Amino acid sequence: MPRVYIKTFGCQMNEDDSGKMRALLGKDGFVATEELQDADVVLINTCSVREKPEQKLHSFLGRVLPQKRGRSLTVGIAGCMAQVEGEALYKKYPKVDLVFGPDAVHRIADMVEAAKTRRVLDTEFLDAADYTFSSDVDPESAGQLAAFVTIQKGCDNKCTFCIVPATRGDEVSRPLGEVLGEVRALVARGVREVTLLGQNVNSYGLKSPGHPTFADLLRVVHEVPGVEVLRYTTSHPRDIGDDVVACYRDLPRLASHLHLPVQSGSNAVLRRMKRFYTRERYLEVVAALRAARPDLVLTTDVITGFPGETDADFDQTMLLLEEARFQASFSFAYNPRPGTPALRLLDDAVPAEVAQARLERFQARQREVALEEHTRLVGTVQRVLVEGPSAHDEGVVCGRTSTFKTVNFPGDPSCVGEWVQVRVTRGFANTLRGERV
Ligand code: SF4
Secondary structure: OOEEEEEEOOOHHHHHHHHHHHHHHHOOOOEEOOOHHHOOEEEEEEOOOOHHHHHHHHHHHHHHHHHHOOOOOEEEEEHHHHHHHOOHHHHHOOOOOEEEOHHHHHHHHHHHHHOOOOOEEEOOOOOHHHOOOOOOOOHHHOOOOEEEEEOEEOOOOOOOOOOHHHHHOOOEEOOHHHHHHHHHHHHHOOOOEEEEEOOOHHHOOOOOOOOOOHHHHHHHHHOOOOOOEEEEEOOOHHHOOHHHHHHHHHOOOEOOEEEOOOEOOOHHHHHHHOOOOOHHHHHHHHHHHHHHOOOOEEEEEEEEOOOOOOHHHHHHHHHHHHHHOOOOEEEEEOOOOOOOHHHHHHHHOOOHHHHHHHHHHHHHHHHHHHHHHHHOOOOOEEEEEEEEEOOOOOOEEEEEOOOOOEEEEEOOHHHOOOEEEEEEEEEOOOEEEEEEO
């Protein structure tokens, strides 16, 4: 049986696309392999959200391409870099056989077949009417307690720092029936926690009059028997309305954790980022969500050193960390991306060392805030879904709470898949330690 090796860089959308490719090639007789030297086809699912992931592709191809010597091996580059660079990748890597963007994932079996005899290039964005969401379930999700379900592709926002609209195209919302079908199929395979996935899930269905909204989708998926935890990512603060807030009041299996990217705490910077909300509006949304779900835990994304960011602007970001009490965050120093509108703002570029120093200051305080919040949980009893043995400690198992806390406690792997009560004995910056009650 032909074997496929898929290397995935970047976000959960890429992980999900790689899973779809594994499932679709599986239907064509392929088996997935983790051994590069055993593969007949190697697919590299790339990310271009920052420079570093691009460098990773270059070094990984350095390992793969020599493997073509003396044997037939098809090598393909997928994902956001393939979408942005397309044909140019063939000039850089003449030995590559296949270059395709995210909109072509559903055609993977045909493209791999065609690449045996000629180079394949497919970076066309499909019209919404022609776009196909694959409902095939990743064979590697078998036995997993948690799974992602794509509800949307692309993004219609134009945040000036972001390359996603150029790499993933316009927003298309997946028909609700298809989403439900995949959720039911996953539950039938033992999945108990479902995360709805999209670049900006809150705008689900907004483009098509009469289409179910995101709040409608949450309410319907929440009722699927077997879904014990319902999560979603990624949100845009501007699109969180009262209907979504009400879901936190009404839907007990909707997780008490929300990843709500803010990017900056300064209104001036948010304007230049074209985020279309103010820090005041962001905090209003947070207050409404917390009124509906008092134990709601927030995490976020932050960029430091965006062009024109002053010390005073950055102080606003540090202040927002205190006001919103984020318990974790993905934070980066601004990184100019090709083709993004923010490139026109580089006359006001912030020196790299200043952006880096601000990043380190933000991350240091973020760790302190997380530790303070986790220490406040000492003595409380948390409901934990046990996911597996600890990666580090013998005789210790690990699980997660609805608030997205990782909890380690002494226990036997036989309790994997169970909900257990754990009394917290110690808080760390990223995890909790406890004992089973
Ligand atoms: S909402 Fe903004 S940051 Fe998020 S994917 Fe869309 S353009 Fe990028």
